[in-house]
Amino acid sequence: MDIVVLVKQVPDTETKIRIGGDGKTIDTSDVKWIMNPYDEYAVEAALRLQENAEATVTILSMGPERVVESIRTALAMGADQGVLVNDPATEGSDALGKAKVLAAALRSLDFDLVFCGHRAVDDDENQVGIMVAELVGIPHLGLAVSVELVDGKVKIERPIEGARVTLEGTLPALVTFGGAHAVWNPRYASLPGIMKAKKKPLDTKTLADLGLSPNDVGAGGATIKVTSMELPTERQAGRLLEGETAEKAKELVRLLHEEAKVI
Amino acid sequence: MAQGVCVITEFREGAFRRVSFEIASEGRRLADELGEPLLAIALGAGIESLAAGLGNYGVDKVYVVDDPKLEDYRAEIYVPAAAEVLKSLDPKVILTAASVDGKDFSARLAARLGAGLATDCTELKMEGGSLKAKRPMYAGKAFAWYEWSDGSWPQMASCRPNVMDCLAPDTSKNAEVEKAQVEVAEGNETQVLNIEKDAGGKIDLTEAEIIVSGGRGMKGPENFAMLEELATLLGGTVGASRSAVDSGWRPHADQVGQTGKVVTPTLYIACGISGAIQHLAGMGSSKYIVAVNKDPEAPIFSKADYGVVEDLFNFMPVFIEEVKTLKSTC
Ligand SMILES: Cc1cc2nc3c(=O)[nH]c(=O)nc-3n(C[C@H](O)[C@H](O)[C@H](O)COP(=O)(O)OP(=O)(O)OC[C@H]3O[C@@H](n4cnc5c(N)ncnc54)[C@H](O)[C@@H]3O)c2cc1C
Numbered sequence: 001m002d003i004v005v006l007v008k009q010v011p012d013t014e015t016k017i018r019i020g021g022d023g024k025t026i027d028t029s030d031v032k033w034i035m036n037p038y039d040e041y042a043v044e045a046a047l048r049l050q051e052n053a054e055a056t057v058t059i060l061s062m063g064p065e066r067v068v069e070s071i072r073t074a075l076a077m078g079a080d081q082g083v084l085v086n087d088p089a090t091e092g093s094d095a096l097g098k099a100k101v102l103a104a105a106l107r108s109l110d111f112d113l114v115f116c117g118h119r120a121v122d123d124d125e126n127q128v129g130i131m132v133a134e135l136v137g138i139p140h141l142g143l144a145v146s147v148e149l150v151d152g153k154v155k156i157e158r159p160i161e162g163a164r165v166t167l168e169g170t171l172p173a174l175v176t177f178g179g180a181h182a183v184w185n186p187r188y189a190s191l192p193g194i195m196k197a198k199k200k201p202l203d204t205k206t207l208a209d210l211g212l213s214p215n216d217v218g219a220g221g222a223t224i225k226v227t228s229m230e231l232p233t234e235r236q237a238g239r240l241l242e243g244e245t246a247e248k249a250k251e252l253v254r255l256l257h258e259e260a261k262v263i
Numbered sequence: 264m265a266q267g268v269c270v271i272t273e274f275r276e277g278a279f280r281r282v283s284f285e286i287a288s289e290g291r292r293l294a295d296e297l298g299e300p301l302l303a304i305a306l307g308a309g310i311e312s313l314a315a316g317l318g319n320y321g322v323d324k325v326y327v328v329d330d331p332k333l334e335d336y337r338a339e340i341y342v343p344a345a346a347e348v349l350k351s352l353d354p355k356v357i358l359t360a361a362s363v364d365g366k367d368f369s370a371r372l373a374a375r376l377g378a379g380l381a382t383d384c385t386e387l388k389m390e391g392g393s394l395k396a397k398r399p400m401y402a403g404k405a406f407a408w409y410e411w412s413d414g415s416w417p418q419m420a421s422c423r424p425n426v427m428d429c430l431a432p433d434t435s436k437n438a439e440v441e442k443a444q445v446e447v448a449e450g451n452e453t454q455v456l457n458i459e460k461d462a463g464g465k466i467d468l469t470e471a472e473i474i475v476s477g478g479r480g481m482k483g484p485e486n487f488a489m490l491e492e493l494a495t496l497l498g499g500t501v502g503a504s505r506s507a508v509d510s511g512w513r514p515h516a517d518q519v520g521q522t523g524k525v526v527t528p529t530l531y532i533a534c535g536i537s538g539a540i541q542h543l544a545g546m547g548s549s550k551y552i553v554a555v556n557k558d559p560e561a562p563i564f565s566k567a568d569y570g571v572v573e574d575l576f577n578f579m580p581v582f583i584e585e586v587k588t589l590k591s592t593c
Contacts, residue, residue: 017405130374131371223415227395237567248573
């Protein structure tokens with residue numbers, strides 16, 4: 001069984017977002033980069049199958065040289081090999097452009113299952129993984145909070161508003177991962193894992209290697225683009241209520257009822 | 264030549280979901296700005312007789328695909344059916360719901376159409392006959408405006424539930440209904456095996472008007488009963504910080520924040536939550552925020568409209584009694 005996990009590198013969730021000089025991207029000058037948490041859950045899920053179903057786990061990413069660090073982290077967690085599509089012409093791609101690159105890279109690999117986060121916590125687009133499935137022509141099962149292989153099929157549970165759906169799909173299939181840290185508890189890279197990761201194969205590819213023209217992707221190929229960014233209006237700290245417990249409770253009810261009119 | 268705005272509704276268990284009316288209302292505004300018609304595509308099982316009612320929210324004409332196979336959402340059969348209907352409609356703008364299924368559907372449809380998609384939009388407008396969309400990024404730590412490149416129709420946007428204003432329904436207006444000539448596929452690759460409803464019909468966090476959330480300060484799962492009681496009194500639902508979820512006190516679906524649900528209720532009450540940056544990202548767009556925390560230095564107070572510096576175990580029971588008094592008098 002071959003599993004490919006799509007991994008994106010994103011700014012640490014601790015990052016205080018500042019808008020860059022161009023007004024349409026963020027200032028990354030002192031950003032610490034991490035593996036997208038939902039992709040980390042996907043890596044964890046793949047590694048559990050690697051143990052139980054003797055799967056080979058390949059990490060596939062795109063982006064500049066710094067992304068190697070996130071791939072190495074996944075290799076240190078236990079993945080077998082990595083592929084990075086590193087080509088400056090991919091910069092400025094929209095979600096569909098990124099999906100085209102990843103789909104082309106996938107076609108050059110063996111896979112029964114493709115795993116990835118349901119969204120990356122930077123752009124929050126909820127698009128790329130599913131688009132890859134459409135472009136490659138395989139089913140996708142979205143927002144998994146559990147994953148199992150049963151009789152040669154993949155079975156997930158997926159929470160929707162007010163319910164939980166159990167969905168099954170034939171292979172090959174793409175699964176996007178949701179849930180929270182507590183659902184997956186992704187393993188940490190161990191020290192021996194980190195040492196081993198340094199020797200694991202990590203291939204770098206360009207668009208030309210994938211048979212893609214720079215015009216298909218990148219800013220030129222994008223049908224949608226960000227034209228400006230803004231920060232939310234800073235919330236002003238409101239008032240701290242004074243007095244005895246009973247007075248505060250009464251006052252809070254009054255404020256919510258009469259001033260805010262929300263209860 | 265592409266024309267008009269088309270909304271794709273969401274239908275579950277014999278009824279349109281509220282977000283469908285929100286996107287219809289928003290679609291109406293955009294169609295009026297363009298001076299072009301508002302169309303809808305309604306996919307579902309047993310949907311035909313309800314479709315005309317979309318006219319109450321401004322839809323001119325609905326193309327219906329009513330098929331028992333559409334009972335449960337599956338991208339595999341929904342996306343090709345919608346794509347088939349869209350071929351003949353050729354709209355300029357497509358609006359969908361950024362609900363759980365809606366996000367899933369929209370991304371696959373956009374890839375199939377080769378369309379640019381803006382997900383989870385909170386504001387839309389037409390400028391020079393073209394869509395501009397505003398949407399949050401970094402769980403709401405920033406917002407971005409998007410534009411589509413010249414001539415790349417359709418322009419697709421999914422709308423965040425609970426954000427777009429719903430028109431007051433005009434029951435005198437019905438939409439024209441046409442059965443779309445579409446064969447719904449069997450869909451042999453994916454199967455829905457089971458749908459289990461959440462106990463007690465809990466309101467989903469992303470759709471709740473009032474959220475009462477607890478963090479590590481709640482000290483244990485049993486103390487959330489207090490928050491459940493308050494939420495029930497207020498017609499709201501209970502949320503949690505990641506610490507409370509990681510401790511196993513609450514289900515993961517309750518987690519609010521950058522790696523949980525991003526919520527926009529009118530009232531968010533944070534009990535025993537410090538206000539870490541990842542948590543604030545997820546609830547910072549709430550209309551009113553109340554914080555109850557015994558530490559006056561807790562960062563949550565910098566975002567709170569009303570702050571109560573108290574031990575929550577002293578304060579909450581008294582506050583709940585006051586809410587009961589209010590509820591019994593009006
Ligand atoms: C990659 C990543 C993603 C994350 N994503 C999220 C996310 O999506 N959502 C999220 O919430 N967090 C997230 N976090 C975790 C976040 O950084 C914080 O650790 C977490 O939010 C803290 O939860 P808390 O406020 O409940 O706990 P604490 O920070 O421990 O705060 C507890 C608060 O309770 C108060 N308190 C204690 N006892 C009482 C009492 N008796 N009465 C009144 N007040 C009391 C304390 O004063 C304190 O302020 C993430 C972290 C990482 C690294």
